[in-house]
Amino acid sequence: MSELPPPASADTSGPSAGKAAHHHGNLRPALIEAGLGILIEEGLDKLTLRRCAARAGVSHAAPAHHFDGVAGLRAAIAQEGFRIFRNYMLDARNNAGADPHARLRAICRGYIYFAVDFPDLFELMFNNKVIKDVTSLPAQPDTANGYDVLKDSCAPFVAPGTDPVVVESQVWSLVHGFGSLMQTGRFGGLSPDDPCGPLFAPVMALLDQLPVYRDPQSGA
Structure with a gap:
């Protein structure tokens, strides 16, 4: 399988990348990246907001600020997929x-x-x-x-x-x-x-x- 490219808006350079960046406006792309990882490794049935939050290292309530439910998350992941x-x-x-x-x-x-x-x-x-x-x-x-x-x-x-x-x-x-x-x-x-x-x-x-x-x- 090919290596998954990072989301277009994600900043993956430098020591600030990762969990620390989630508090500086990068949580949405981090959640999309987490969702892509779950989708690719475990399949569509395992793709949930809670699992994305856990993989991104944030609270289970955090995705609600960026996506309109799991449908919104899936749409954002599909957009990145395109x-x-x-x-x-x-x-x-x-x-x-x-x-x-x-x-x-x-x-x-x-x-x-x-x-x-x-x-x-x-x-x-x-x-x-x-x-x-x-x-x-x-x-x-x-x-x-x-x-x-x-x-x-x-x-x-x-x-x-x-x-x-x-x-x-x-x-x-x-x-x-x-x-x-x-x-x-x-x-x-x-x-x-x-x-x-x-x-x-x-x-x-x-x-x-x-x-x-x-x-x-x-x-x-």
Whole structure:
């Protein structure tokens, strides 16, 4: 499993990091980090406000000042999950070169790597109720959920005068469906040497059939 990145707003540098920082405005990110740890190590059923408080080293009443019950905590964790998820796709794409098809396959690979590394977080993030709760949180930039990476990667395949959502939905449906089926064990066991499984390449080969309408490097 990949090492879990710290929450975006957490200060993990210097001797003041940790419990002492909880008294200086950093309790919320500390609780989110604790919740992520519980979710990843023990599963969604073990994720409670009380357990997060204990893991963060604060009183069991402290989370109530930052979250509207366990639903609010889950939404905040999902929001942080989307940040990590986006970075997975970006990292994969940044190593894919300039070819539009290679870049598109790369973000799909990053998508699946995330689902494999954080299965419970992946399930939480795409829960319909949790998604609605995430949208009720304070406004986030357009880059908050990773859709911008999908949109940019699909742009070369959008025919002039057509709705880009069509291609974006085709790609998203393919990769998310593949990831969801992997979560059920539909494709058998996973190998550390091949996290996406043997069917990933032939299934994602469908994306190679998408015609390229513009060069993403030139913007034309």
